[in-house]
Amino acid sequence: MAETNGMELAAYYQHIQEEAQLRTLEHAERWSTAVLNTIGLYVDKGTRKALAAALPDELSDDLLKKFWLAHFRDEEMTKEDFLERVGRRAGNTDIQFAAVPTTAVFRNIKTFIDDDVNKQVADSLAPAVSELWQGA
Secondary structure: OOOOHHHHHHHHHOOOOOOOOOOHHHHHHHHHHHHHHHHHHHOOOHHHHHHHHOOEEHHHHHHHOOOOOOOOOOOOHHHHHHHHHHHHHHHHOHHHHHHHHHHHHHHHHOOOOHHHHHHHHHHHHOHHHHHHHHHH
16 A cells, blocks of 8 residues: 555645535545545456555545445446435535535545556546546
8 A cells, every 4th residue: 555644645635625615624534535435336356456555545445445245337337326426425415516526536536646547447437437537
């Protein structure tokens, strides 16, 4: 797992809070966790491991700690379905609002990863969700 100091992680949450116009750092942490939990369910195992290895320990734990025993990736998932699932995990069901913090989390996750992992994540996600990832 990638090593980072607390200041880098604090800056990560601060950037999410500012970009998504969230009220508190706790909200930014909640959205980060929700996005990472959801991504972890919808990328393949190799991509999940590569992304986890590139992220700080706290973030990789969020990525890896959710699983379903009989889960099959939805390769036709729409952007709206993804945002709805992220929103539910974060405690907000407004899909239009969910797009803002989700995009902020995607953008800030990319600061920890290299181009190869970025491409691997984009290729592993459903096409509509991959567009959201690439546009962040």
